[in-house]
Structure formats: C-alpha cells, structure tokens
Amino acid sequence: MLIIRALSIFIFTSFLISCEGFFKLPEQSTGAKNIDELYVSHQFNWSTTKDVTVLINGLIKREGYPTQTAPLTISHNNQKFYTGFHTLHENYEIAVTIPVEIKSLKILYGQTEYTVDIKDNQAILTLTPVITEE
Amino acid sequence: MKHIITSIIISLLSGILTTINAQLTLDCESGNRGVEQSWCWGFGAISYTSAKSQVISGDFSTRSNSMSNPSITASWIKTPWIIPASGDITLDTKLENGTGTIKQLILSYIPYEENSVSTSKEGNPVTFYTFDYPKSGNSFSQAVQKIKTTLPDVIVKNQKPVKILISFAGTGGSNRANADNISIPGTYISNPSDNCLPQTTEKDTDKDGVPDKFDQYPEDSEKAFNNYFPDEKTLFTLAYEDNWPAKGDYDLNDLVVDCQSNSITNADNKVSQIDLIVVLRASGASFRNAFALQLNNVPSENISFVKGNRIKNVELFKYTDNGVEDNQKFANIIIFDNFYAVMKHPGTGAGINTDENAPFVPYDTIRLYVKFKEPVHISELAAESFNYYMIPNVLSGNRGKEVHLADFIPTNLADPKLFNTYQDISGTKKDNGQINYYRTKSNLPWGIQIIQEFDYLKEKTPVNDGYLDFIKWAESSGKEYPDWYRDNQKNRNYEKIYSRKK
Numbered sequence: 001m002l003i004i005r006a007l008s009i010f011i012f013t014s015f016l017i018s019c020e021g022f023f024k025l026p027e028q029s030t031g032a033k034n035i036d037e038l039y040v041s042h043q044f045n046w047s048t049t050k051d052v053t054v055l056i057n058g059l060i061k062r063e064g065y066p067t068q069t070a071p072l073t074i075s076h077n078n079q080k081f082y083t084g085f086h087t088l089h090e091n092y093e094i095a096v097t098i099p100v101e102i103k104s105l106k107i108l109y110g111q112t113e114y115t116v117d118i119k120d121n122q123a124i125l126t127l128t129p130v131i132t133e134e
Numbered sequence: 135m136k137h138i139i140t141s142i143i144i145s146l147l148s149g150i151l152t153t154i155n156a157q158l159t160l161d162c163e164s165g166n167r168g169v170e171q172s173w174c175w176g177f178g179a180i181s182y183t184s185a186k187s188q189v190i191s192g193d194f195s196t197r198s199n200s201m202s203n204p205s206i207t208a209s210w211i212k213t214p215w216i217i218p219a220s221g222d223i224t225l226d227t228k229l230e231n232g233t234g235t236i237k238q239l240i241l242s243y244i245p246y247e248e249n250s251v252s253t254s255k256e257g258n259p260v261t262f263y264t265f266d267y268p269k270s271g272n273s274f275s276q277a278v279q280k281i282k283t284t285l286p287d288v289i290v291k292n293q294k295p296v297k298i299l300i301s302f303a304g305t306g307g308s309n310r311a312n313a314d315n316i317s318i319p320g321t322y323i324s325n326p327s328d329n330c331l332p333q334t335t336e337k338d339t340d341k342d343g344v345p346d347k348f349d350q351y352p353e354d355s356e357k358a359f360n361n362y363f364p365d366e367k368t369l370f371t372l373a374y375e376d377n378w379p380a381k382g383d384y385d386l387n388d389l390v391v392d393c394q395s396n397s398i399t400n401a402d403n404k405v406s407q408i409d410l411i412v413v414l415r416a417s418g419a420s421f422r423n424a425f426a427l428q429l430n431n432v433p434s435e436n437i438s439f440v441k442g443n444r445i446k447n448v449e450l451f452k453y454t455d456n457g458v459e460d461n462q463k464f465a466n467i468i469i470f471d472n473f474y475a476v477m478k479h480p481g482t483g484a485g486i487n488t489d490e491n492a493p494f495v496p497y498d499t500i501r502l503y504v505k506f507k508e509p510v511h512i513s514e515l516a517a518e519s520f521n522y523y524m525i526p527n528v529l530s531g532n533r534g535k536e537v538h539l540a541d542f543i544p545t546n547l548a549d550p551k552l553f554n555t556y557q558d559i560s561g562t563k564k565d566n567g568q569i570n571y572y573r574t575k576s577n578l579p580w581g582i583q584i585i586q587e588f589d590y591l592k593e594k595t596p597v598n599d600g601y602l603d604f605i606k607w608a609e610s611s612g613k614e615y616p617d618w619y620r621d622n623q624k625n626r627n628y629e630k631i632y633s634r635k636k
Contacts, residue, residue: 029576032605035384035596039576042564044611046540048585048619049364051516059326060169064156070327071348080366083359084403084512085344088326094403097363097517099585100616110327127326129168133181 050100052118053093054082054107057126061089070110076102088127158216160316162194173322174330176212176297183312190226190278190314197230198311201304206240206259209302211313214324215246215295215332221319223263223298224282227311232273234307239265239281239300246295246332253329259299262286267311274309285319295323295332342401351398356406356509361397363517364585369394369413371588374581376419376526378537379558381574384596387418387488387632389473389524391425392587397515404509410469410502416632417473418488418593421527422448424471428521428545429504431514432465434458438505440467447475448528463546467504472528476500487634488593494634521545524581538572540579578608584619592632600630 029039054074067087074082074096081096086109096105105123107114116123160170162182171177179199189195199209227239242259250257263283268275289296298318302311325333336345340355351357364370369392375381376388392413397405410427417423440457448471452460459466470476473486476498483492523538523545534549544550544560553560557574564570572580582597591600598604603615603625618625 028609030609032609035578035598035605038578038598038605038608040578040608041611042570042573042577043566044577044608046579046582046608047612048583048616049517051518059172060164062169062173064159065173065322066333068325068327068333069343079364079368080362082361082512083350084361084399085348085358085401093513095513095516099364100612110325111329112327128166128172130166131168131171131182133167133183 048100049097050121051095051097052105053095053122054105054116055122055124056086056092056094056107056109057124057128058086058090058092059088059127065089071108072110073108075106075108076104081105156219156319156321157221158213158318158320158322160211160213161192162196162314163192165194172326174214174324174326177210178207178212179209180211180302188230188312190228190312192314195312195314198302198313200308200310201234201237201302202306202308204236204238204303204305206242206261206299206301206303211300211316212244213298213318213320214322214330215297216318216320217293217323218243218285218289218296219319219321220285220290222282222284223316223318224280225300225313225316226278226280227265227267227313228278229267229274229276230310230312231307232270232276232309234274234309235305237267237274237304237307237309237311238302239267239311239313240303241265241283242299242301243286243289244297244299245289255331256297260286296320344401356400357398358401359399359403361399361405361512363395363397363520368585369411369587371415371584371586371590372522372539372581373584373588373590374423374524374537376421376423376524376537378526378535378572378580379552379556379560381557381578382580383594384578385418385488385591385594386582386597387416387485387590387593388421388526389419389423389425390416390487390588390590393522395520397512399512400509402509404511405515406506406509408504408506408515410500410504412469412500412502414470414473414477414498414500416485416487416590417477418485419473419526420484422472422474422529424448424450424525424528425469425473426459426523426525427467427469428462428523429465429467429515430519430521430543432506432510432519434462434465436507436510437465438507440502440504442500442502443468444470444476444500447472450525450528450531450533459545459547461547465504466545466547467502469500469502484593488590488632490592490633522581522583537580539581539583540573540577541568541571543571586619588619589621589626589631589633592630595630600627601625602627 032038069085072086104117181197182194183197241263242261244259245257247257323332324330338345339352342355344358346352349358373386374389394411396409398407400406437456437458454460480493483489486495521542523536536548560571562570603618607615607618
C-alpha cells in the first residue's frame with residue numbers, strides 16, 4: 001500500500017514537472033513585428049510615469065525654538081508637481097508622479113532652491129548639513 | 135510702505151515676545167555645527183571640538199582660530215536674530231595655552247537694518263563688552279572663566295531684532311579659545327526658511343495658518359494649495375480598447391479622453407477636494423461606453439458631494455445621495471455614463487473622431503468637483519489611487535464589465551466570472567505572487583495612460599503602426615524609448631494617426 005502511494009506521488013509530481021512549460025505564460029518577445037507577436041514581461045506596468053517618494057528630513061528640534069513652517073514646491077523644468085507647507089522640524093514624505101525620464105527634482109523650500117537627484121525612485125532633501133571638523 | 139508694515143509687525147511681535155523671558159542657548163552637544171547653522175547660528179573660523187583638553191563641559195565645546203588678529207570678525211560666533219530681553223549673558227570660556235600678548239573675548243550686538251542692500255540685513259556691530267583673559271605671571275591662565283554681563287539697555291528697550299556677536303581676538307602667540315554654555319536673554323525670531331531673516335506675521339485672511347501670499351485660496355480655510363496632475367498646464371490621455379475580455383483590434387481608440395486632476399490641499403496638506411477636467415475626444419466604437427473613476431483609498435461615505443458629471447442617460451448605474459455609485463466600497467464617480475449622449479455621432483463614419491472622412495465633432499469638456507467630508511492625506515491620493523476605468527456597452531445592461539489599466543483593481547461591482555476568459559488573465563498570479571488584472575495572455579493592457587495629450591490612432595490601426603517605437607518600448611519593459619509617444623519626427627507614421635485637420 002505504501003509503495004503504491006509513493007508511486008502515485010512520484011507519477012503525479014513527474015506529471016506536474018512535465019506540464020510546467022505547458023502552464024507557463026509565454027516568454028518575452030524580442031523584435032516582434034506586430035501586436036500579435038508582442039509578448040511582454042508581466043512586471044511591466046505600461047506606465048509613462050513613475051512614482052517618486054520625496055523625503056524631507058526636517059531640522060533637528062531644539063528646545064526653546066518656535067515651531068515654524070515653510071512653503072514647499074516640487075517641480076522640474078517649470079512643471080510643478082506639488083505645493084504645500086512644511087513644519088521645519090518634522091520629517092515629511094510625499095509621493096509625486098512624474099514622467100519616467102525625469103532624473104532630478106527642483107525643491108523650493110522657503111526662499112532656498114535645491115536640486116535633488118532621484119535614486120531608486122527616491123529624492124531626499126536633508127535640511128541639516130553634517131559638518132565634519134578636521 | 136512694505137518696510138513700514140514689516141517694522142510695525144516686528145514691533146508688535148517684539149512686544150508680545152518680551153512678556154516671555156526666553157533664553158537662547160548654545161551648548162554644542164549636537165556635535166554638529168550644521169544643526170545650529172540650520173537654525174541660523176553663524177560661525178566664523180570656529181569649529182566644534184571633542185578633545186578632552188579643550189572641552190569645557192559635556193562632550194563638545196567650540197574652538198576658535200588662533201587669536202592673533204585683533205579684529206572682531208576674525209573668529210566669531212553669531213546668534214540668530216533675537217528680540218533681546220533684560221538679564222545676563224553668560225558663557226564659559228578658557229584658553230588652550232599660555233602664549234600670546236593680548237587675548238580677548240568681545241561681545242557686540244548687530245542691529246537689524248531692514249533697508250540694507252545686503253541679504254543678511256545686518257548693520258554694523260556695536261561692541262558693548264570686552265573681556266581680557268587673565269594672565270598668571272607672563273603667560274595666560276588656562277582656567278575656565280565664567281563670563282557674565284548684561285545686555286545694553288538700549289537694545290532691551292528698543293525691542294528690535296539684534297544678533298549677538300561673540301568674537302575671539304588678540305595678538306601674538308598661537309593661542310586658541312574654547313567656549314561653552316552660552317546663554318543669552320532673548321527670544322528667537324529668525325526664520326530658517328527665509329534666509330534667516332526675522333520672522334514676520336503675514337496676513338492670513340482665512341486664518342488657516344497659510345499666509346495669503348502663499349495661499350491659493352486665501353478666503354477659504356478648507357483650501358490652500360492646488361496640486362495638479364500631470365501639472366497645471368498639461369493633460370494626460372487615457373486610451374482604451376472596449377472589447378474586453380477579447381483583445382480587439384488594438385487601435386486603442388474605442389475611448390479616448392484627456393484628463394487633469396487637481397488635489398486641493400488644506401493647511402495640513404490634506405486633500406479637501408478634487409477637481410477634474412475630462413475632455414472627451416474620440417470613441418471609435420459601436421458600443422455605448424461609460425467612463426468612471428474609483429478613488430482606491432477613499433470610502434464612498436467620505437464623499438460630501440460630486441458635481442459636474444454627465445449622468446442619468448442610461449439606467450445601468452445607481453447612485454447614493456452624495457453622488458457616488460451605490461454599493462461600492464470605495465468612492466466611484468461615474469464621469470459620464472454614455473459617450474454618445476455627450477458627444478453626438480456626426481452621422482457618417484464608424485464612431486466619433488476616428489475616421490478622417492467623417493466630420494470632426496468638437497471636443498467636449500467636463501469639469502467635475504468631488505468634495506470630501508473628511509480631508510484625506512495627499513499621500514493616500516497618489517496618482518496610482520486614481521483608478522480610471524471604462525464600462526463598455528452600457529446598453530447591454532451588464533454593469534459587471536469594466537476595463538481598467540493594467541493591474542489596477544476592479545471595483546466590487548465588476549463581475550469576476552468574466553476574469554480569465556477569452557484573452558484576459560485577470561485573477562491569475564504572477565511569479566511574485568501579485569495578481570494580474572486586465573492583461574492579455576501576452577501581458578498587453580486594454581487601456582493605456584500617456585502623460586501628455588496623445589495623438590491617437592485611426593480606426594482599425596494597431597498602435598504600433600502609428601508609433602514605431604511602441605513595440606521596442608514594451609519589449610524592454612519601458613527601459614528603452616520611454617518617450618515613444620512624443621513626436622520626434624522619426625518615431626511616427628503620421629498616416630496612421632488620426633488628424634482632425636484633414
């Protein structure tokens with residue numbers, strides 16, 4: 001009985017393995033001539049945009065200093081993607097959706113303009129510089 | 135005039151602030167001058183030191199440059215703008231060795247000069263206290279000196295913004311000074327986001343905390359900022375095939391609309407209202423198609439009202455009192471329920487505005503307003519939360535048929551029995567465990583969003599016939615030819631693209 005059961009499991013497993021190719025979705029095409037020949041990755045989202053997370057690392061909170069806010073705009077080549085207000089000592093995260101080809105964002109923070117590169121779909125602005133003493 | 139108003143505001147602010155007996159302190163324990171600089175402290179030829187022989191208390195103190203220059207601008211610490219209060223300035227200081235001729239710590243105040251052409255608005259420093267480091271015999275003492283002096287009456291009475299300048303000066307030798315535990319009576323009024331100038335009270339008509347000069351709705355406390363997608367001057371295009379779950383002819387012109395959304399945020403960066411512009415351009419379809427938007431993260435009950443949509447042309451949709459579609463978990467807004475009821479068929483040709491031999495029908499623009507009961511944080515309304523979709527063939531009586539962009543979720547009125555039929559693979563799993571939605575077996579979508587106004591295809595013309603890089607873009611998963619839809623005069627076959635000029 002045990003042998004029959006083991007044999008059944010072996011045959012069933014072999015069947016599944018042999019059918020893997022049958023069940024598998026088609027591979028990606030290369031050089032398709034028309035839509036009917038076109039096979040693309042199922043991870044491809046067909047989007048002409050990308051979502052970028054902009055992180056603002058706020059000032060380090062100091063005792064006795066007032067809570068202050070600053071106007072904030074995020075743009076690229078005069079295309080404005082976000083406008084808001086930021087509390088200076090808070091960290092803030094905002095998602096913007098932008099054309100895929102944009103590599104950096106301009107962040108106008110109060111009166112100061114920063115250009116921040118996009119890496120791994122993140123743009124990070126740290127308002128407190130780190131000064132290393134010699 | 136502006137200067138007078140600013141002066142009055144600063145004076146008023148000063149009057150209020152003097153009632154608070156605040157102290158401005160610097161203990162260096164951040165270990166990073168950048169922290170203090172970002173709050174508008176200034177340092178000239180000054181570092182932070184953690185060397186045990188140099189630290190006065192805690193883990194860090196300041197360290198001056200060699201005090202061989204008698205100028206007060208040779209090595210200095212400068213406070214942010216403060217409104218001074220009565221009381222003592224105190225600080226601890228010491229020299230590092232005994233060398234030199236004269237070694238001094240000099241205190242000055244810098245008045246605020248609003249009309250100054252300099253960006254800092256700093257007037258000339260006025261020295262009010264000089265401390266000579268004591269000598270023990272021929273060399274200077276290295277003991278910690280406790281400095282204590284009062285601020286000049288004139289600046290305390292004036293209640294105008296000043297900075298306090300602490301200078302380390304001298305002649306001879308290569309001596310340096312350390313300082314720590316600086317405490318100055320006064321209230322901080324610098325604004326780090328405005329070049330560290332004194333903060334002024336700006337006019338705020340709706341009292342929402344956003345000054346009128348930044349507030350795009352200065353008289354409406356529920357609104358402050360416009361956030362357009364794609365941007366203020368651009369619309370994006372959505373182009374669909376309506377034969378789902380069958381693939382169709384792939385001309386992507388069965389429904390073509392241009393859209394722009396404006397998420398209007400309040401002072402807390404929460405969206406209180408969404409305004410939409412939807413431009414109906416083409417419908418190369420025999421079906422009567424509807425167009426809708428599901429806000430993926432917004433419950434139906436959180437909508438206060440929907441205004442401006444073109445509905446009630448067909449019986450298929452049921453609505454709640456607040457204007458969203460009934461029996462939906464998330465807010466579903468039917469933007470129009472029948473394209474052909476909004477734009478009339480010209481009488482000849484297949485569909486509307488896809489056949490150049492038929493008369494052009496002017497585009498129709500819908501302006502839609504969706505107000506929230508409870509404002510929603512803008513991060514919950516990223517572009518991916520805007521789930522636009524088509525309901526094809528609304529005269530069939532089948533509400534369950536929906537066509538979304540690839541991998542956008544169906545609404546809870548979609549009929550799952552239609553999934554994974556014909557060419558569709560909705561409901562199947564990807565290798566990473568995520569679920570496919572609205573993709574063909576070869577992973578093609580039934581709808582596509584283009585980040586600008588898209589020149590769509592003529593009737594029965596597959597998109598790749600007009601856009602020569604489309605297939606290469608898709609096969610590279612978007613890495614190559616990301617601008618396939620933009621006109622660079624080499625990547626299009628103009629003959630295949632619909633033109634209303636002909």
